[in-house]
Amino acid sequence: SQQGEEDPQALSIQEGENATMNCSYKTSINNLQWYRQNSGRGLVHLILIRSNEREKHSGRLRVTLDTSKKSSSLLITASRAADTASYFCATAHTGTASKLTFGTGTRLQVTL
């Protein structure tokens, strides 16, 4: 299976703290994407990082990619209660056309 793994599985922090989630994958990729899912809802795209990029920023989000280690991290700075959700990494693997493979997800809880 090409499914990536994320850790931690669950993360609970207080508002204002930073949250870091990690994603590891197995085979070479074209790009890696992060998505957010509120409970019982669809997924929302957050950020895409290409295989030749090492770091990318979008607002309070910072994503890193280390292709040598086949890993990525998502940092949410100055977290808010509204950031409470599940976060998934998804990989577009070389040679698998347009499919995305989703990681196991991290459930983030931000408390006041």
Added chain:
Amino acid sequence: GAVVSQHPSWVICKSGTSVKIECRSLDFQATTMFWYRQFPKQSLMLMATSNEGSKATYEQGVEKDKFLINHASLTLSTLTVTSAHPEDSSFYICSARVGAITGELFFGEGSRLTVL
């Protein structure tokens, strides 16, 4: 961003009946849509890739006769769960892509199926 509409958002049916879920791209044309299944607190598992005007491509282990996919137009794909059983109860999510084949996906809001 692009909008994908999924309907119904939830459905309850009796065992043995069939249920159809629709996925529409509202403001763009989607030659390819993807159907995922998600169990509680788990990740998304790709079931099949829906191709406009041709047969869907199913992932290994997914029964094509059980999960019928039709992509008759550039804005509509349907998933029909045939002869549903309680083990088919799940959250089904469709998605579509705009632009590059490795770009971001736009997701519908999902359909929660409960089979009694």
